Amino acid sequence: MIAHRVHRDLARAISAVENGVTDYRGALARFTALGSASNGTTARKRADVIGITGPPGAGKSTLVDRLIEGVRAAGETVAVIAVDPSSPFTHGAVLGDRVRMQRHAGDPGVFIRSMASRSAGGGLAPATRDAVRLADEAGFDVVIVETVGVGQVELEIVAVADVIVVVTVPALGDGVQAIKAGLTEIADIFVVNMADRPGANASATDLKHMVREGKRDIPVLQTIAQDGTGVPELLAALNKKRDGDDSNAVRAVRFEIVRRARDEAVRGALAALDTPDAAAVLDRLRDHELTRNDAIDALQHIFGGTAHAH
Numbered sequence: 001m002i003a004h005r006v007h008r009d010l011a012r013a014i015s016a017v018e019n020g021v022t023d024y025r026g027a028l029a030r031f032t033a034l035g036s037a038s039n040g041t042t043a044r045k046r047a048d049v050i051g052i053t054g055p056p057g058a059g060k061s062t063l064v065d066r067l068i069e070g071v072r073a074a075g076e077t078v079a080v081i082a083v084d085p086s087s088p089f090t091h092g093a094v095l096g097d098r099v100r101m102q103r104h105a106g107d108p109g110v111f112i113r114s115m116a117s118r119s120a121g122g123g124l125a126p127a128t129r130d131a132v133r134l135a136d137e138a139g140f141d142v143v144i145v146e147t148v149g150v151g152q153v154e155l156e157i158v159a160v161a162d163v164i165v166v167v168t169v170p171a172l173g174d175g176v177q178a179i180k181a182g183l184t185e186i187a188d189i190f191v192v193n194m195a196d197r198p199g200a201n202a203s204a205t206d207l208k209h210m211v212r213e214g215k216r217d218i219p220v221l222q223t224i225a226q227d228g229t230g231v232p233e234l235l236a237a238l239n240k241k242r243d244g245d246d247s248n249a250v251r252a253v254r255f256e257i258v259r260r261a262r263d264e265a266v267r268g269a270l271a272a273l274d275t276p277d278a279a280a281v282l283d284r285l286r287d288h289e290l291t292r293n294d295a296i297d298a299l300q301h302i303f304g305g306t307a308h309a310h
């Protein structure tokens with residue numbers, strides 16, 4: 001069980017990282033209940049982080065609610081971080097998530113937190129990763145991260161999750177196509193939710209065919225999140241992945257290294273754009289002395305020079 005003060009400190013620590021007041025380490029130092037929860041004499045097992053991603057409305061939150069139930073029934077504690085990529089000012093879906101999982105409020109073995117994803121490009125905000133680590137420090141056995149799968153977001157879940165469940169729904173039409181565009185690389189388990197709707201078998205069969213073309217063995221399951229049908233099978237598949245080898249760690253580290261390189265390159269480009277040389281090119285662009293392509297070529301030249309100078 002997780003002590004009340006740990007819940008309180010975890011909530012405060014996540015707010016602090018979300019608001020940019022501090023980072024993960026700073027939060028640990030400030031909210032000491034988190035550290036003391038995990039700084040026992042014996043080495044503590046890290047939390048298993050389960051990523052749940054898929055299109056809006058696929059039933060992810062409903063499914064997470066069922067998973068909470070299953071994890072608790074097995075005697076484990078669980079923290080849920082629900083990331084909503086919509087505007088931080090319109091907490092609509094975030095509120096919806098809270099309502100859906102509300103029945104677990106009051107259970108000290110369950111922590112639920114919604115976060116707005118504010119990073120540019122709709123990616124998982126760095127605060128999300130910090131929140132996951134803080135929930136781990138707080139001593140939860142399982143951390144579930146729900147993200148709306150849009151473009152980069154479902155890829156970024158790779159960096160935080162040990163197991164990734166991609167949730168889809170029957171007969172999305174081009175849904176399977178969209179999934180083909182990269183999701184087979186990140187999915188450890190496919191779920192066709194809303195199996196009470198027509199087309200579920202066909203969708204599952206499509207996915208199974210697709211999986212067979214790839215190298216990895218990805219189970220394809222059907223669920224009805226609303227009544228819990230198929231959830232025991234999903235829990236079993238999750239437990240099997242949790243007990244398996246840590247191949248996802250390799251993937252996560254690769255992803256993180258590439259991400260850092262990309263961030264570094266972006267910082268470099270922004271700095272180069274701030275130089276007087278670049279400003280002069282942009283002035284000439286504004287004054288119609290250069291075309292856009294000319295300006296881009298000129299700036300590339302400057303960036304190349306900057307890169308060599310370093």
Ligand SMILES: Nc1nc2c(ncn2[C@@H]2O[C@H](COP(=O)(O)OP(=O)(O)O)[C@@H](O)[C@H]2O)c(=O)[nH]1
Binds near residue numbers: 056100193196197227
């Ligand atoms: N028919 C049906 N509806 C479902 C199922 N699972 C969830 N829903 C409903 O679908 C809507 C969206 O669910 P939600 O969990 O918020 O989806 P999310 O946006 O992916 O988190 C809600 O009204 C749910 O009650 C299901 O298996 N079958």
Ligand SMILES: [Mg+2]
Binds near residue numbers: 061062146
């Ligand atoms: Mg949701």
